Amino acid sequence: MPKIGMEPLRRKALVDAALRVIADRGSLSVTMSDIARQAGVSPALAHHYFGSKEQLLIETVRSLLRQLRDDTVTALKAARTPRENLSAVIRVSFQADQFAPETIAAWLAFYAEAQRSEETRRFLVIYARRLRSNLLANLKKLCPPDAAGRIAEGAAAMIDGLYIRQSLKSAPINIEASIGLTEDYVTMQLRGIE
Incomplete structure (x- = not known):
């Protein structure tokens, strides 16, 4: 008989375990058994909660996106001006849990999988659109629409690029330096159009 109330806890444990196993392997070539072992549950229980490895991986992407969205909403509530909103979006992109090695x-791994999986690709397109939208909405209050679009694309590219550089570990860039580089870019671009 399953314990009442355990499903959300076990589902979260499996998603967290999937993140750790993917990080250890550096790819999505993991099995449900690998993930279940990391979570401390049986593979049968993992299949019971998610049906398949693909569904567990999709839920892992959803979980990352939900966390990013929730953190962004919270950060934006604390900001008072469009420029503070931009800084909040940038800071959330590099906060400790988003910039952790296993999350990166x-x-x-999900970006690589998006080349083969339409569903994974769809989630990553959602991420890119949200990031651009959050940047663009505030930039449009600070500069003309064409400049806002260009600056938003550049800032989003910097954020994604700094993630890639961090994953290479050849020249690790810490959180504050990543925020600083992106903030400097936005500030210089805004100054250039004043």
Whole structure:
């Protein structure tokens, strides 16, 4: 008989375990058994909750996106001006849990998987659109629409690029330096159009 109330806890444990296993392997070539072992549950229980590895991986992407969305909403509530909103979006992109090695490894594995999986690709397109929209909405309050679009694309590219550089570990860039580089880019671009 399953314990009442355990399903949400076990589902979260499996998603967290999937992130750790993906990070360790550096790819999505993991099995349900690998993930279940990391979560401390049986493979049968993992299949019971998710049906398949693909569904567990999709839920892992959803979980990352939900966390990013929730953190962004919280950060935006604290900001008072469009420029503070931009800084909040940038800071959330690099906060400790988003910039953790296992999270970065998972994002990169999902980007690689998006070349084969339409569903994974769809989630990553959602991420890119949200990031651009959050940047663009505030930039449009600070500069003309064409400049806002260009600056938003550049800032989003910097954020994604700094993730890639961090994953290479050849020249790790810490959180504050990543925020600083992106903030400097936005500030210089805004100054250039004043």
